[in-house]
Amino acid sequence: MLIREATASDWPAIWPFFHAVVAAGETYAYPRDLDEAGGREIWMQDPPGRTFVAVDESGTVLGTAKMNPNHMGGAAHIANASFMVDPRHHGRGVGRALGEYVLDRARAEGYRAMQFNAVVETNTGAVALWESLGFAIMTTLPEGFHHPTKGYVGLHIMYRRL
DSSP states (O other), X not given: OEEEEOOGGGHHHHHHHHHHHHHHTSSOOSOTTOOHHHHHHHHSOOTTOEEEEEEXXXXXXXXXXXXXXXXXXXXXXXXXEEEEEOGGGTTSSHHHHHHHHHHHHHHHXXXXXXXXXXXXXXXXXXXXXXXXXXXXXXXXEEEEEEETXXXXXXXXXXXXXX
């Protein structure tokens, strides 16, 4: 797989799985009824943010990630990132490859650490992946996320020094 910066022409391939994941309401703190324009505004980053895609040898988008400063001003040296893999391509190492790539890019761009502000505790696959890549759960906001089938569940804040 190849990971590269996303272009505007990648959005039509990202939107269908982005929409499905967000509408399911299980892993992202985005409105479940988020429309395409809103999704594009959130996901397709302007500098200093970046958006990436993982594509296979035929150019099919397998997953995507976005990276940006977690805060502005004196806290702009901490990166934030979000990741989404097309469910049709789960289990192929796309999430891990995107995670490793984004960590390397963040380090190369001068970020000193990466913080995830909202990892849903029931998203155990993501939590395990981030822990395996060196992230630690700094705290959990009890009942910080309203899961559509599990009710109110915790929301992790995760951190890794670069």
